[in-house]
Amino acid sequence: MLMSVYDILIMNNHSDKIKGIHMKKTKEQHNERKKEIMEKCFECYAENGLTGTGIKALAAACNCTTGNLYCYFKNIDELILESTAYCMTKVEDDFMEKAPTDPKDVLRFIEEVPYWTAKKHGKKYRLMYQVYTLPKYIEYGKKFFEGVNERYTEYAKQLEPKIGIPHTVITPLIFIFVRACVHYAMFEDEYYLKTQMEVLKQAVALFADKYRREGFDGGDA
Numbered sequence: 001m002l003m004s005v006y007d008i009l010i011m012n013n014h015s016d017k018i019k020g021i022h023m024k025k026t027k028e029q030h031n032e033r034k035k036e037i038m039e040k041c042f043e044c045y046a047e048n049g050l051t052g053t054g055i056k057a058l059a060a061a062c063n064c065t066t067g068n069l070y071c072y073f074k075n076i077d078e079l080i081l082e083s084t085a086y087c088m089t090k091v092e093d094d095f096m097e098k099a100p101t102d103p104k105d106v107l108r109f110i111e112e113v114p115y116w117t118a119k120k121h122g123k124k125y126r127l128m129y130q131v132y133t134l135p136k137y138i139e140y141g142k143k144f145f146e147g148v149n150e151r152y153t154e155y156a157k158q159l160e161p162k163i164g165i166p167h168t169v170i171t172p173l174i175f176i177f178v179r180a181c182v183h184y185a186m187f188e189d190e191y192y193l194k195t196q197m198e199v200l201k202q203a204v205a206l207f208a209d210k211y212r213r214e215g216f217d218g219g220d221a
Contacts, residue, residue: 034072037062038083039090041069045080046123050130081140084131088144089151091121095178096155103163103208110177110197110204118185125185152178161218165207176200 044061045053055076059066073079095117100109132141152174156167163170180196183189 030072035086037064037069037072038079038086041079042083042087042124042127045083046127050080050127050134077136080131081137084128085140085144085147087124088128089147091117091124092148092151094120096158099155099159099162101162103204106163106204106208107201110200114181114184114193114197117181118188122185125182129186163204163208164216164218165204165211166216166218169207173200173203 040062041058044058048057055066055069058079059069062069069079073082095113098109098113098116100106131137132144153167153171156170156174159165159170160167176196177200180193180200184193
């Protein structure tokens with residue numbers, strides 16, 4: 001039985017849709033695998049250092065061949081830079097998941113998070129600074145921290161209605177807090193951490209009281 005032109009067009013259209021779904025699924029699988037590889041490689045570098053980690057060690061950590069790694073990255077430099085940016089952005093997200101939910105919760109956040117992030121992310125912070133202070137990676141570091149500035153501003157906007165302080169005030173407080181946390185995570189400098197945290201506690205209390213008395217409604221600033 002001969003097929004009509006209409007039937008052929010319908011079949012071709014159906015075939016194209018199946019191909020499109022398959023391509024989309026394949027791309028999604030590729031992206032998910034790439035994320036997994038970036039996390040494994042970053043962890044491997046964080047554990048052993050940049051100079052102490054070769055391509056074979058990375059492949060072993062990812063449970064793949066060295067050739068497979070080059071299916072996702074042009075070279076080792078690209079692998080290092082993309083892995084660092086991706087994994088440190090995830091660290092920021094972890095950080096903000098513990099963000100205070102109201103003014104009273106700020107104290108819990110300030111006292112708990114520095115020790116939590118030092119234990120969970122200390123090696124990652126060390127690696128990040130090791131990467132971005134290398135002369136050939138400095139420009140990439142600048143771009144990464146430009147993104148950090150934007151993300152912290154967005155975090156501050158999310159916190160504004162929760163703690164009753166304008167995001168323009170919260171943003172620099174976040175920078176002070178994160179800097180102190182990272183310093184402690186890298187060097188375990190208890191004195192530095194406690195002095196910074198004490199100032200932050202007082203600053204948040206003063207600002208919260210100030211804007212409460214002024215009738216500030218988070219989100220209007």
